[in-house]
Structures are given as structure tokens and as C-alpha cells.
Amino acid sequence: MQRRIPSPPSPPARGGRPRSAAADEAILAATREVLVEAGWSGLRLGEVASRAGVAKTTLYRRWPGKSELVVDAVAVLFDELELPDSGSLASDVSAVVLQFAALLERPETRTSLMAVVAESTRDEALRRRIGSAIVDRQKRLVVEGRARAQGRGEIPPDADPVAATRNTDLVFDVIAGTVVHRALVSAQPVDADWAERLALLLVTGIGGTA
Amino acid sequence: MQRRIPSPPSPPARGGRPRSAAADEAILAATREVLVEAGWSGLRLGEVASRAGVAKTTLYRRWPGKSELVVDAVAVLFDELELPDSGSLASDVSAVVLQFAALLERPETRTSLMAVVAESTRDEALRRRIGSAIVDRQKRLVVEGRARAQGRGEIPPDADPVAATRNTDLVFDVIAGTVVHRALVSAQPVDADWAERLALLLVTGIGGTA
Amino acid sequence: MQRRIPSPPSPPARGGRPRSAAADEAILAATREVLVEAGWSGLRLGEVASRAGVAKTTLYRRWPGKSELVVDAVAVLFDELELPDSGSLASDVSAVVLQFAALLERPETRTSLMAVVAESTRDEALRRRIGSAIVDRQKRLVVEGRARAQGRGEIPPDADPVAATRNTDLVFDVIAGTVVHRALVSAQPVDADWAERLALLLVTGIGGTA
Amino acid sequence: MQRRIPSPPSPPARGGRPRSAAADEAILAATREVLVEAGWSGLRLGEVASRAGVAKTTLYRRWPGKSELVVDAVAVLFDELELPDSGSLASDVSAVVLQFAALLERPETRTSLMAVVAESTRDEALRRRIGSAIVDRQKRLVVEGRARAQGRGEIPPDADPVAATRNTDLVFDVIAGTVVHRALVSAQPVDADWAERLALLLVTGIGGTA
DNA sequence: TGCTAACCGAGACGGTACGTCCCGTCTTGCG
DNA sequence: CGCAAGACGGGACGTACCGTCTCGGTTAGCA
Numbered sequence: 001m002q003r004r005i006p007s008p009p010s011p012p013a014r015g016g017r018p019r020s021a022a023a024d025e026a027i028l029a030a031t032r033e034v035l036v037e038a039g040w041s042g043l044r045l046g047e048v049a050s051r052a053g054v055a056k057t058t059l060y061r062r063w064p065g066k067s068e069l070v071v072d073a074v075a076v077l078f079d080e081l082e083l084p085d086s087g088s089l090a091s092d093v094s095a096v097v098l099q100f101a102a103l104l105e106r107p108e109t110r111t112s113l114m115a116v117v118a119e120s121t122r123d124e125a126l127r128r129r130i131g132s133a134i135v136d137r138q139k140r141l142v143v144e145g146r147a148r149a150q151g152r153g154e155i156p157p158d159a160d161p162v163a164a165t166r167n168t169d170l171v172f173d174v175i176a177g178t179v180v181h182r183a184l185v186s187a188q189p190v191d192a193d194w195a196e197r198l199a200l201l202l203v204t205g206i207g208g209t210a
Numbered sequence: 211m212q213r214r215i216p217s218p219p220s221p222p223a224r225g226g227r228p229r230s231a232a233a234d235e236a237i238l239a240a241t242r243e244v245l246v247e248a249g250w251s252g253l254r255l256g257e258v259a260s261r262a263g264v265a266k267t268t269l270y271r272r273w274p275g276k277s278e279l280v281v282d283a284v285a286v287l288f289d290e291l292e293l294p295d296s297g298s299l300a301s302d303v304s305a306v307v308l309q310f311a312a313l314l315e316r317p318e319t320r321t322s323l324m325a326v327v328a329e330s331t332r333d334e335a336l337r338r339r340i341g342s343a344i345v346d347r348q349k350r351l352v353v354e355g356r357a358r359a360q361g362r363g364e365i366p367p368d369a370d371p372v373a374a375t376r377n378t379d380l381v382f383d384v385i386a387g388t389v390v391h392r393a394l395v396s397a398q399p400v401d402a403d404w405a406e407r408l409a410l411l412l413v414t415g416i417g418g419t420a
Numbered sequence: 421m422q423r424r425i426p427s428p429p430s431p432p433a434r435g436g437r438p439r440s441a442a443a444d445e446a447i448l449a450a451t452r453e454v455l456v457e458a459g460w461s462g463l464r465l466g467e468v469a470s471r472a473g474v475a476k477t478t479l480y481r482r483w484p485g486k487s488e489l490v491v492d493a494v495a496v497l498f499d500e501l502e503l504p505d506s507g508s509l510a511s512d513v514s515a516v517v518l519q520f521a522a523l524l525e526r527p528e529t530r531t532s533l534m535a536v537v538a539e540s541t542r543d544e545a546l547r548r549r550i551g552s553a554i555v556d557r558q559k560r561l562v563v564e565g566r567a568r569a570q571g572r573g574e575i576p577p578d579a580d581p582v583a584a585t586r587n588t589d590l591v592f593d594v595i596a597g598t599v600v601h602r603a604l605v606s607a608q609p610v611d612a613d614w615a616e617r618l619a620l621l622l623v624t625g626i627g628g629t630a
Numbered sequence: 631m632q633r634r635i636p637s638p639p640s641p642p643a644r645g646g647r648p649r650s651a652a653a654d655e656a657i658l659a660a661t662r663e664v665l666v667e668a669g670w671s672g673l674r675l676g677e678v679a680s681r682a683g684v685a686k687t688t689l690y691r692r693w694p695g696k697s698e699l700v701v702d703a704v705a706v707l708f709d710e711l712e713l714p715d716s717g718s719l720a721s722d723v724s725a726v727v728l729q730f731a732a733l734l735e736r737p738e739t740r741t742s743l744m745a746v747v748a749e750s751t752r753d754e755a756l757r758r759r760i761g762s763a764i765v766d767r768q769k770r771l772v773v774e775g776r777a778r779a780q781g782r783g784e785i786p787p788d789a790d791p792v793a794a795t796r797n798t799d800l801v802f803d804v805i806a807g808t809v810v811h812r813a814l815v816s817a818q819p820v821d822a823d824w825a826e827r828l829a830l831l832l833v834t835g836i837g838g839t840a
Numbered sequence: 841t842g843c844t845a846a847c848c849g850a851g852a853c854g855g856t857a858c859g860t861c862c863c864g865t866c867t868t869g870c871g
Numbered sequence: 872c873g874c875a876a877g878a879c880g881g882g883a884c885g886t887a888c889c890g891t892c893t894c895g896g897t898t899a900g901c902a
Binding site for chain 4: 569
């Protein structure tokens with residue numbers, strides 16, 4: 001598990017009173033709190049500021065808007081995902097699927113993840129922020145899982161680094177996309193049974209259940 | 211390809227002037243138009259109404275809000291998806307993936323699909339509307355593809371109807387979720403090469419690319 | 421006391437189904453009813469129509485708008501004013517003042533009389549309607565009172581008809597205007613004591629109270 | 631002639647940006663301007679705000695509604711009334727009557743005075759605002775006129791302060807009410823001749839013209 | 841220790857869109 | 872053809888937030 005500070009874009013800060021560091025965390029915590037209570041579309045930056053004991057201007061000095069603030073507020077939650085070495089590729093997949101689903105059950109993420117993705121379709125800077133703060137950081141799970149599976153001989157080693165990246169990205173899209181779709185679009189439960197069936201599908205292919 | 215009328219929730223309308231049927235379609239068309247130009251967050255219902263040549267009240271009489279309107283406006287686009295019989299399961303998958311990706315490239319869907327899903331996480335009625343107007347309707351593609359593959363002997367027949375539904379739902383979540391994630395979250399192109407690699411993964415499993 | 425039907429401007433009614441006469445009175449009664457409950461600014465013509473068991477179109481076919489409807493609805497109440505012969509000019513004035521004040525205490529008149537007068541400042545037709553339906557009809561009280569006082573020798577006979585009209589109009593403006601101002605602007609009670617003091621002032625002049 | 635600032639109900643304003651004082655006057659001036667052009671029922675607060683170069687919210691932050699705004703906008707005009715010492719009670723009355731009538735000829739007052747009075751019949755707070763901002767302030771004219779007449783010996787001195795107030799109020803209701811009724815209800819001109827006849831009536835009583 | 845620049849809270853500001861309300865008109869089918 | 876019913880185009884409402892701006896006051900770091 002990694003540690004990271006979202007670090008809003010602060011200027012070099014040459015003279016004068018420095019920005020309060022405590023305010024940052026108070027704002028992010030207040031953001032998560034309001035997200036839980038009111039959801040994405042009910043998130044008011046004035047309310048966040050007042051809960052954080054901070055003026056609206058202070059908030060706007062550090063984040064350009066709602067989307068960026070929420071990305072930073074939520075990103076840290078994703079760093080809690082871990083890949084246990086459970087002995088087989090299928091059970092590793094199953095385990096990480098269940099963890100990810102649990103994260104998507106939390107109201108902060110459930111209500112805001114798709115919202116910021118939606119915003120990002122018209123905002124390239126936001127898309128990059130999501131990529132670096134959330135998506136790319138979690139590819140480590142796939143990289144690690146593939147390495148272990150290769151070590152066990154469950155899957156062949158990579159032909160070359162390019163193919164390795166391509167395969168990692170593909171598997172990441174499949175796992176993350178499928179879980180999100182199940183949880184948020186189909187709105188069906190992600191339980192151990194479903195996780196195992198997904199893992200089996202990924203390991204053996206559609207026809208492999210025979 | 212199916213035909214359907216989204217049919218906003220109209221009361222039985224016993225007496226009085228009947229609702230204009232033309233207004234419905236004009237409103238939905240204007241909605242798509244504004245979505246293309248301004249995106250989800252730039253969609254103003256007043257603007258939609260005025261483009262449709264309709265009063266704002268007429269719009270609100272038929273749809274409770276932005277989300278529901280957009281679901282109905284966009285749903286019809288999904289009915290254009292078709293499953294060509296291309297001779298093999300892998301190429302059927304690849305073909306439908308490319309079609310779905312092309313749909314997600316359209317600005318109307320690209321910008322609004324995730325937005326309504328995000329809203330639906332706090333609005334059960336909206337979630338059901340998305341389910342019935344968009345999601346469930348497209349499962350036909352998976353049902354048909356599986357039937358063909360079974361006919362060809364590529365995959366075993368279903369043990370029982372319950373298992374058939376479960377498998378259909380799983381495969382649908384995998385394909386739709388993966389394409390959405392690739393296109394909107396990872397923001398990488400869905401080209402023929404990627405589509406084939408995804409299809410191969412699904413048919414043969416993670417280890418099968420060796 | 422007179423009897424009158426306000427008679428909205430009905431066309432000659434040549435062919436077809438004739439207008440329901442009962443509807444007229446139902447509409448006026450409903451208007452008074454809603455005025456009592458909601459006041460002038462809370463008076464909705466749709467509400468009036470529905471209380472009268474009538475369609476909005478029926479109402480608009482008979483009255484051009486809210487102001488005209490209210491004038492007709494309220495005018496009839498003024499016809500209940502009477503001038504008792506109480507033996508002296510001062511007590512006649514006092515009696516009619518109290519009657520008029522009682523009328524202004526009724527919510528229908530209290531809330532709507534000044535409102536239609538206000539509207540009439542920019543609507544000449546409305547002003548004439550108020551004049552003929554309400555104001556001019558009540559000048560009879562002053563005419564009668566003056567005649568009696570002249571009969572008693574309390575005031576001199578009129579020099580000529582022009583002067584008679586001028587004096588009648590002046591006295592009418594003084595009495596009606598003063599009572600309205602006391603009741604609605606100063607918002608002080610019009611009781612017997614005040615009525616007598618006003619009557620005394622009018623009969624003997626400002627200095628006469630000594 | 632007095633000076634006064636209508637002073638909308640502003641909170642003590644301890645911290646934060648202070649309210650713009652210039653905005654107040656701009657809003658009141660714009661209100662009078664729109665009243666002249668469109669009248670009471672054509673007065674749109676959005677239009678007032680935009681003419682004042684102010685956001686609608688700024689206006690609503692300071693006045694609760696149309697009626698209160700108009701009272702404050704119009705009140706200042708009444709402060710221009712003056713009581714010239716013309717040598718006799720009758721001519722003093724006549725002079726103030728003509729001034730008051732001239733004020734009622736102005737479109738801003740003509741169209742709005744009765745309207746706010748009508749509103750005030752169902753709004754006690756509004757009634758008090760009218761009382762303190764307009765009515766009570768002008769009683770000074772009667773107080774002054776009575777004092778002069780007493781100085782000249784035209785009317786007897788007051789027996790006691792209570793009687794003085796009662797007489798002042800009565801005379802005020804008579805003069806103001808009569809002029810308003812003549813100008814707005816009867817809709818007849820208030821010229822020098824009529825003013826003198828009214829003054830004579832008040833000084834000598836109904837029978838006194840003999 | 842005292843200056844000073846950037847910070848801070850509070851909250852008013854111009855602005856935009858909202859969703860509602862009611863207007864007065866029109867379009868139905870029934871009697 | 873009048874009528875009840877009710878949808879229609881239209882326009883103003885008063886509210887909610889936005890993101891910016893002005894205040895007076897605080898606080899660190901340099902002199």
C-alpha cells in the first residue's frame with residue numbers, strides 16, 4: 001500500500017504567510033463527508049468550505065473546481081487496495097475484485113467516480129488528473145498479479161515490454177470495467193460467487209467453464 | 211434492430227386537449243443536439259425547450275428532470291447496435307465491441323452515459339429507467355451471440371435457464387464494462403487490434419494468448 | 421336599496437347553445453369566496469373557475485380579466501348600504517359612515533377595492549366600470565342625505581343644479597375618502613365615537629368642535 | 631422639508647464585504663423609473679435590478695418583495711411636501727391639497743400608492759412600513775397647520791394632548807383621504823377651485839357655504 | 841521587535857439556471 | 872355551438888449556487 005499527498009497546485013510561495021497545511025486535509029475530509037451525505041450532485045463547495053472551517057476563497061485558491069477537488073478527495077481511498085498472494089491467479093483476481101467492489105460500495109466513491117469520469121470527457125486536464133491520481137496508480141495490482149502468475153507458470157512470460165504494457169492495460173480495463181459495470185450499471189451485488197465466476201471466465205475463457 | 215418509443219410517463223388523459231405527440235420527438239431530438247454542442251453539464255433544459263419550439267413547462271410535464279430526459283434521448287441510439295454473424299465467436303465479439311465503441315465516440319453518449327449512471331447511484335427510479343431503456347434492451351446481443359456460438363459448438367449448451375441468465379449477464383458486464391472503461395476512463399482508442407485482443411482474451415482466457 | 425345584475429358584456433347570442441345564466445352567479449360567488457380566503461393578490465382565475473364548477477374558458481368568455489371580474493363580484497355588496505332617516509344631518513352622516521366602514525371590514529372588499537382602483541389608474545375602461553358599477557351608484561346616499569337636510573333647514577337649498585352636483589361630489593369624496601383612509605391606510609378602527617367626530621367636523625367645520 | 635434614508639433592513643454586518651451603499655439608491659431610482667414606464671402591475675423586479683446595474687439577488691437581499699421596495703422608493707417623494715404659511719387656515723389647506731394632488735399626478739405614486747395599500751390589508755408588516763415611511767411622516771403638515779391656525783385664533787387650542795392627537799389624525803384622514811378619492815377613484819381634476827371648496831368645507835362645515 | 845506580504849474568515853457581489861406558478865389561448869370530445 | 876377538461880406557449884417569479892471581490896484582521900519570516 002502506497003502513501004501519497006494529493007498536493008494541490010501551490011505556487012512557489014516566496015514571501016508572506018504560508019498556506020495552512022491543515023486546511024488541505026480538512027477540506028478533503030469535509031468533501032468526503034458531504035459526498036457521503038449529499039452525493040455528487042448535492043455537493044456544494046460552500047458547504048464543504050464551511051464544514052472545513054474555511055472560507056470559500058481558500059478552497060478556490062487550491063482547487064479549480066468541484067471535479068478536481070473530488071478526485072483528490074477520493075483518490076486516497078483507492079490506495080488501500082491490496083493484492084494478497086492467495087496461491088492462484090483465479091483467487092488473486094477474485095480477491096481484488098471483491099476489494100474493488102467494496103470500495104465502490106462506499107457512498108463517496110459510488111456517487112462520484114462516474115461523475116468525474118463523465119466530466120472528464122470534455123475536460124482533458126481533468127482526465128489526466130484522474131489518470132494519474134487514480135487509474136494509473138492501481139495498475140500496480142495487475143502488474144503484480146501478472147508477475148506472480150508468471151512465476152507460478154500459470155501464464156507465459158511477456159514477449160517484450162510493449163506487449164507486457166498492452167496486456168496489463170487490457171486486463172486492467174477488463175477487471176475494473178466489469179466490476180464498475182456490475183456494481184453501478186447493472187446494480188447487482190458483487191459477491192464471492194460472482195467474483196469467482198468472473199475470475200474463472202478471465203482465466204479460462206468463455207468456453208472454459210465446460 | 212428494434213423499434214421503440216420511449217414514452218414519457220403520460221397519465222391516461224381522459225378529457226381535455228391531448229398531449230402533442232410531435233413535441234416528444236422534437237424534445238428528444240433537441241436534447242441530443244444540445245448534448246452534442248454543450249455536453250452533459252452544459253445541457254440547459256430551457257435551451258432544449260426553446261430549440262424544440264416548446265415551452266419549458268411542456269418539457270417538465272413529461273420528464274421529471276435532466277437525467278430522465280437524457281436517458282430517453284440517448285436510449286434510441288443503442289437500438290442501432292447489431293450483431294453480424296461473422297462466423298466465429300471471437301469475430302462476433304470483436305464486431306460488437308467496435309460498434310459499441312463507435313457509439314461511445316458520439317458526443318451525445320460519450321458525455322452523458324456516465325453522468326446518468328452517476329446520478330442513478332442515488333436515484334433508484336432513474337436506475338430502473340436506465341436498466342429498462344438501455345441496459346436490458348442490449349442484452350439481446352449477448353443472448354444472440356451465445357446462441358450462435360452454441361450452434362457452432364464453440365461453447366457448451368447451457369445447463370439450465372438460471373445458469374444461462376447468469377452467464378449472459380456476466381458476459382454482458384464484461385464486454386460493456388471493458389469497452390466503457392477503455393474508452394472513457396483509460397481514454398485509449400478502441401481500434402480493431404484492441405477489439406481482437408479483447409475478443410481473444412474472452413474466448414481463450416488470460417493465459418491463452420501464448 | 422337597489423337591485424341590479426352586473427351583466428357582463430354578453431354578445432347578442434344568436435345561434436347555438438345559449439350561455440348558462442347560472443354560471444354567472446356561480447363565478448361571482450366563487451370570486452368572492454376566493455377573495456375572502458386568499459385576498460386580491462392570491463386570487464387565481466383558475467381557482468375561481470374550478471370552484472364555480474366551470475371551465476376557465478367559460479370565465480374568460482364573460483370577463484376580460486381579474487379586475488373586471490372582481491369589480492362585478494364586489495359591486496353588489498355596495499348596494500346594501502342604506503341611509504336611515506335618523507333625524508339630523510350629523511347622525512345621518514354618522515350612520516352611513518359606520519355602514520360603509522362595516523363594508524370595508526369584509527375581507528372581499530377590504531382586500532380588493534384599493535387593488536382595482538390601483539389597476540384603474542392605467543386602464544380607463546376599468547375606471548369607468550368602477551365608476552358605474554360602484555361609485556356613481558352610491559352617490560344616491562349623499563343626494564338623499566342632502567335633500568333631507570335641506571328639508572330640515574340644516575343646510576341651504578342649492579343655488580342651481582350645477583352647484584348641487586358639485587357639492588354632492590365633494591361631500592361624497594370627503595366621506596368615502598375619509599373612511600377608506602381611516603380604515604385601510606391609517607388602519608384605525610371606525611367606531612361610533614370616531615364616526616360622530618367626523619360627522620361633527622363635516623357639519624360644523626374644523627373650528628366647530630370647541 | 632425633511633431628509634431621510636429609507637434604510638432597508640440590513641444586518642449589523644460584522645465581517646465580510648460591506649453592502650454597497652450606492653446600490654440602494656440606484657435600485658430605488660430604477661424602481662421609480664420603471665414605475666413611471668410600466669406602472670405597478672408592469673413592474674418586474676428583474677427589470678429594476680438590471681436597470682440599477684445590480685443582480686436580482688442583491689435586490690432580494692435588501693427588500694423582501696415588490697411592495698416593500700416600492701414603498702421605500704416612493705416614500706422619499708412625499709418628503710417634498712411643504713406647508714407654506716399663507717395667512718389663513720383655509721388657504722393653508724388649499725395649498726397643501728394642491729401639492730398633494732400634484733404628487734398623486736406623478737405616475738410613480740399614482741399607480742403604486744393604492745396598490746401597496748391594497749397589499750397591506752393582508753400584510754401587517756407592510757402596513758407598518760407604509761405607516762412609518764409615508765403616513766406618519768406627513769402628519770407633520772397637519773400638526774404645523776393646526777398650530778398656526780391656533781396661533782391666529784382661527785381654531786381653539788387643544789384641550790389636552792390626547793385630543794390633539796385625535797384631532798390631528800382625523801383631519802389628516804379627511805384631507806388625505808378626500809384628495810386620494812377625488813384623484814384616483816372619482817378621477818376628477820384637483821384644481822384650485824376644487825381645493826378652495828374643500829378647504830372652505832373643512833373650515834366652515836357643510837352648511838357654512840351659505 | 842517591528843515590517844510587510846500573503847494569508848485568512850466572512851460575506852456581498854454580478855450572474856446563470858433552476859423548477860414553479862399562473863397567465864390567457866388552443867384543442868379535444870361530449871351533449 | 873357551448874361546455875369541461877386540460878395541454879399549450881409564454882413570462883416572471885424567488886431561490887440556489889456559482890466563482891469573484893472586497894473587507895478587516897492575522898501570522899510568519901525577514902530585517
